[in-house]
Amino acid sequence: MIEVASYLITVLIAITAIRIIIGPTVWDRLLGFNIVLSKILMLIVLFSMIFDKTYLLDIAITYALIGFVSTLFIARFLKDRGRI
Amino acid sequence: MIEKIFYVILIIFAFFSVQTPKLRRSVVYLAVFSAVSAFTYILMGAPDAALAEAVIGSTIATVIYLAALNKYRVFMVYLTDEKRERHQEEHISRRKESILLAIENFCILRELEPQIIYTVDSVDKIKEKPGWDLIVSKNSGNYVLHGREQNYHVMALKEEWEGKQRKQVEFIIEKEHE
Amino acid sequence: MREVISNIIIIISLIFILTGVFGLYRFRNFYSRIAIASYIDTAGYLLLMLGVIVRSGVTWFSAKVILITVIVVLINPVVTHSIARSAYHGGYRIENEGSHD
Structure with a gap:
C-alpha cells in the first residue's frame, strides 16, 4: 500500500507542476510551490518507511523546518513592492 | 519509474526558468527546481547532498536571488x-x-x-x-x-x-x- | 491487524490529497483555490502520518514522525496565510465584495 501511495503522490506532484507553469498570477505559482513542498515531505517519510532507514527522517525534519522560509520571503517581496 | 518522472519535472523547470521573460517567475521556478532536486538526491542514494541542497539551494539561494532583484526597479x-x-x-x-x-x-x-x-x-x-x-x-x-x-x-x-x-x-x- | 488498519487510513488520506489537487483546477478564483487546497492538504497530511505511525508501532521512527507532523501543522497555516495576505495587500481583487454569485 505504501508503494502505491508513493506512486500516486509522485503523479500528483507532476499534476501540480502544471498549475505552477500555467498559473495566471505569481501567487498561484507560490501556492503550487507550497503544495509541492508538502508532497515531497510526505514522499520522504514514505521512502524512509520503504527502505527502512531512519536517518532519512532527519532530512525530512530539516526540510520541514527550513523549506517554508523561501515561500515566506517571496510573499513578503511581492507584498512590499520589492523591499524584503 | 519514480526517478524518471522526477527527471522529467526537473528538465521542464530548468527549461522554463531560463525561458520565461519575467524574473520573479524565474525565482519561483528555481525554488521548485531545487526542492525537487533535493528529493532526487535521496533517490540516487546521497542523503548528505540532499541535506545540503535543501538548506542551501531551496532557502539561501532564493533569498539571495530576491536581494539581487531588489536592485532591479x-x-x-x-x-x-x-x-x-x-x-x-x-x-x-x-x-x-x-x-x-x-x-x-x-x-x-x-x-x-x-x-x-x-x-x-x-x-x-x-x-x-x-x-x-x-x-x-x-x-x-x-x-x-x-x-x-x-x-x-x-x-x-x-x-x-x-x-x-x-x-x-x-x-x-x-x-x-x- | 495493525497493517489492515493503517492501509485503510492511508487510502482515506490519499482520497483527501487527490481531492485537494483536483480543487486546484476546479475553481476559477484564486482565493477559493488557496482555501480549498490548503485545508485539504493539511488534513491529508495528518491522516497519512497517522497511517504510517499505526503501521510502525511504538518505536523511535514514530517519535520522529510525530515531531515532523507537529512542525508541519504549526507551519503550514502560517505559510498559506502569508500567501493570501500578500495577494490581498498587493491589491489583487478579481471580484467586488458586494456581489455574491
Whole structure:
C-alpha cells in the first residue's frame, strides 16, 4: 500500500507542476510551490518507511523546518513592492 | 519509474526558468527546481547532498536571488475596470488586453520589472495607496492611463507612444504639488 | 491487524490529497483555490502520518514522525496565510465584495 501511495503522490506532484507553469498570477505559482513542498515531505517519510532507514527522517525534519522560509520571503517581496 | 518522472519535472523547470521573460517567475521556478532536486538526491542514494541542497539551494539561494532583484526597479501597473463587476479567469490567463503586452515590451527594453495587478477598485482608491506607477483603466473601449509627472519612466512611455500615434489611448498626468 | 488498519487510513488520506489537487483546477478564483487546497492538504497530511505511525508501532521512527507532523501543522497555516495576505495587500481583487454569485 505504501508503494502505491508513493506512486500516486509522485503523479500528483507532476499534476501540480502544471498549475505552477500555467498559473495566471505569481501567487498561484507560490501556492503550487507550497503544495509541492508538502508532497515531497510526505514522499520522504514514505521512502524512509520503504527502505527502512531512519536517518532519512532527519532530512525530512530539516526540510520541514527550513523549506517554508523561501515561500515566506517571496510573499513578503511581492507584498512590499520589492523591499524584503 | 519514480526517478524518471522526477527527471522529467526537473528538465521542464530548468527549461522554463531560463525561458520565461519575467524574473520573479524565474525565482519561483528555481525554488521548485531545487526542492525537487533535493528529493532526487535521496533517490540516487546521497542523503548528505540532499541535506545540503535543501538548506542551501531551496532557502539561501532564493533569498539571495530576491536581494539581487531588489536592485532591479519594479514597475507597478494596476489594471482596473470599473464597469465590470469581476475579472474573468480567461482574461487573466490569456492576456486579452493588448495594451499590457505593449507595456511589458516597454519595461523589458528599459530593464524594469513589470508587476501587473488586476483589481476592481476605483482609480481614486488605488491612488491613495503608496507606490503605484501606472494605472490603466478601461472606458468603453478606450484606455485611460494615469501617471505622475515626477516618474520619468511614465513620461518616456508617453513620449514614445505619442510619436507612434497610437489610437484609443489617453494619458492623464498628475502635476507635482508644490 | 495493525497493517489492515493503517492501509485503510492511508487510502482515506490519499482520497483527501487527490481531492485537494483536483480543487486546484476546479475553481476559477484564486482565493477559493488557496482555501480549498490548503485545508485539504493539511488534513491529508495528518491522516497519512497517522497511517504510517499505526503501521510502525511504538518505536523511535514514530517519535520522529510525530515531531515532523507537529512542525508541519504549526507551519503550514502560517505559510498559506502569508500567501493570501500578500495577494490581498498587493491589491489583487478579481471580484467586488458586494456581489455574491
